[in-house]
Amino acid sequence: MDGICDDAAAAAGLDDFGDDWFLGPLAAWADDLAQPNLSEFGRRFLRSLAVNDVARRLRVLDVLRRHPEIADVPIPPVLHITGLERSGSTLLHNLLARHRGARAFLRWELMRPVPPPELESHAHDPRIAAVQASVEKIRGSPLEGMHWVNADEPEECAWGFIDAVSMLGQSPLFCMPQWRRFLLEEDQTPAYEHYRRVVQVLLWKCPVPPHGCLVLKSPQIVAHIAAFAGVFPEAHFVITDRDPYRALVSVAAMAHSIIEPFVVENPLTDDGARHRIALARTAGKLTAVADFSTARPDRVTHVGYPDFVANPAGSAHAIFVAAGLPIDDGIDDAIGAFLDAQRAGGRAAPPEKLPTMGYTEDDVRSEPAVRDYCLRFDVHPETERLTGVHSSR
Secondary structure: OHHHHHHHHHHHOOOOOOOOOOHHHHHHHHHHHOOOOEOHHHHHHHHHHHHHHHHHHHHHHHHHHHOHHHHHOOOOOEEEEEEOOOOOHHHHHHHHOOOOOEEOOEHHHHHOOOOOOOHHHHHHOOHHHHHHHHHHHHOOOHHHHHOOOOOOOEOOHHHHOOOOOOHHHHHHHHHOHHHHHHHHHOOOHHHHHHHHHHHHHHHHOOOOOOOOEEEEEOHHHHHHHHHHHHHOOOEEEEEEEOOHHHHHHHHHHHHHHHHHHHEOOOOOOOOHHHHHHHHHHHHHHHHHHHHHHHHOHHHEEEEEHHHHHHOHHHHHHHHHHHOOOOOOOOHHHHHHHHHHHHHHHHOOOOOOOOOOOOOOHHHHHOOHHHHHHHHHOOOOOOOOOOOOOOOOO
16 A cells, blocks of 8 residues: 555655545555455556556645635535436436536546646647547447447546545446445545545536536445435435346446456356345445435435436436426437437447346345335336437446
């Protein structure tokens, strides 16, 4: 861990790490780097992720120290999309971001928030090309079809976290057991408080339009949704409800592909480890959402995946109304143009079939927390995958 911090300090040219909460997840990550199941490539690559993550922390904290006025940047109303991974959150994020009053954080600015982006140069900032170069490495891969990304498109909040809690968007959860345990069991409030400061950095010189809102997305926070809501009182949460079996099969297949180069033996195979890791996480996340929906129904809107696939513009209208935000009379045309571009090849088509990864519908829905959630929120089995709009998730 000391070596990671030393290398990050050298890369950033800074050495004030701020408070030490981040050392908890970083220590867990460093411990996992010593596990025998990592390949040598995996060990080197995952260590480099930690160095980059800590260096970004140093740069953000330095900007905040040099510009204390950033702490006074107001945070506007927030529409925050969350739910199970692979439940349509990326598609919905892109649809809601078509609102002319919306500001969605883009991949490049979350990954490289310093120097703070400026309105005049936002569309042609040189960091866009640098981040896009890293994205191009996945072109033609199975991952590209399952989760299409570009540097200048909306990205999930987790890519902007600065506390060693979201390296590679938390994809290594499945091969980093100590780190996974930390993220599941420890209070994540400090990480969300630091992310709030990142949000202020990104809004400082590049605010939302007048009377507008932020449209954010992060399925990674769903197990701790109450903690995130406490840090972001401005947020109204949009929960994407999809058949948990379909979501789980999709996340297991995608994660299997992502971590394959990092490990000697992939834990996401058709055995008990798959159930312990993935299915237990699904049940816990649905329980957290159900509890928050009971405690704060005024801050939650549930939207079914089949509903917004069937009627994207209508679903967007309903979400803005439920959150008390103004309707954009041009959003129907904007959503239509976006989906037409997707269907015309603007992104790689999702795979026609996914491996079941050993799951069955009965396996998943027999879990008490999953069964109760589906009954309460009217989540039905998806008899066939809905990919007619080339959805990202």
